Amino acid sequence: MLDVNYVRENFDLVREKLATRNFDVALLEPFAQLDSERRALVRERDDLNATTNRVSKEIGNLMREGKRDEAEALKAQSKQASERAKEIEARLGGIEEDLRTVLTRVPNLPHESVPAGKDEAANTEARRWGMPRDFAAEGFEPKDHVDIATALGILDLERATKITGARFNVLSGLGAKLERALINFMLDLHTGEHGYREILPPLMVNEATLFGTGQLPKFEEDLFKVRFERDYYLIPTAEVPVTNLHRDEILNGADLPLSYTAYTPCFRSEAGSYGRDTRGLIRQHQFDKVELVKITKPEESFEALETLTGNAEKVLQLLGLHYRVVTLSTGDMGFSAAKTYDIEVWLPSQNTFREISSCSNCTDFQARRAQIRFKREGKNKTELAHTLNGSGLAVGRTWLAIIENYQQADGSVKVPEVLVPYVGVTEIR
């Protein structure tokens, strides 16, 4: 959510910036009217409440002095004020609801360093690490992960479809162990080398939590809703529960930045992507992810984004997987982000890079929704913190990237060296 005062005072600039995000700026049209009406009504209501308070107090004093008749005479005056205040309160409620409807659906403002453009074509490549493996030189044609893993008996898509449906998968044997190895490897790296604290959060969250990180109210169709006494949703990413750890809190400035990492399964309905990535593990309704979250002071957040992205890249470097980092354009970024780097891993079967991590600085956008604030030492003012998150990494996609990039001519898969202690074997055959 954007700052109301900022929107009021910089309306044209806000409009202009939002237009670069493919946001329909016509939706902002009612803002000025609603905002000024709200303030007028608040003022009127508060004045009436002040009258009610003053007269009621007077009534109390008169009663105590035994002047019953005088007290009775004042009641009408007080009653009238409080009734009018209630009427205005009702109107105000409607206005605030409308204003909220507008503001909660407006995306974050892009940072000035973000390339302007309407879609992924405007993304810019920030850097590239490693080289694609030269299969031609090795004299064989790389297969895709479905063929390799199915043949090895470590991936079973057919049975997953039977027991659940499309876009689910069963890993078995060393396939399951490789997944678990990756999770442990990533968590050990981030907690041991990068200074993150490990969190194991709930996988179902309430509406307020999803509002805090920006999934609700606008993107409900992307989520799995659970039937229960009240609405719960399966988390689409650990960013949701972990960022919300500090919802409605005022943190001590000296404790910032906070760095958390969490492994969780993630659940996404993938509404609107029915034809896309239907083969294999790329796009699943349930997948594992190790997430990185940082809560920082405002002046530190963009540097923290570089650090966080670097922490995610380190995983790929240690695994020896070729990748590139892309700065998303204004039109390609997610709702809450002010700046996003996607990390894309090389997939030989597709002869291209595919997203394996998305690292975003959400500035104060989520913090305002979730009321994550802090106080600087010796200061009385509360300030909104900045929140960041990034995959470190998407485990399922890392799994398939390893299968494809480490495949051998005989159909076996070499285990990357850093994973050998975790998997217990040097190759999967």
Add this chain to the structure above:
RNA sequence: GGAGACAUGGCCGAGUGGCUUAAGGCGGCGGUUUGCUAAACCGUUGUAGGGUGUAAAGCCUUACCGAAGGUUCGAAUCCUUCUGUCUCCGCCA
């Protein structure tokens, strides 16, 4: 699933309709005293909105005692619903 108790500020805790602007204590912050520390004493203390102010400060004002409604001239206090916590019983990994 059944029975009962409870929810007050950073923490403990008083407050059963108006003299509450939420007592008192602890903690925090500032100060006095002191060779230093401690103790003692004095002062101070939350969040959000609106108004005023060139800005900071300040000043005026509203709301907030788990949440949402209601009764009343007036609600922390009474009523309704919800949420959460605790205790006991049952069930359960």
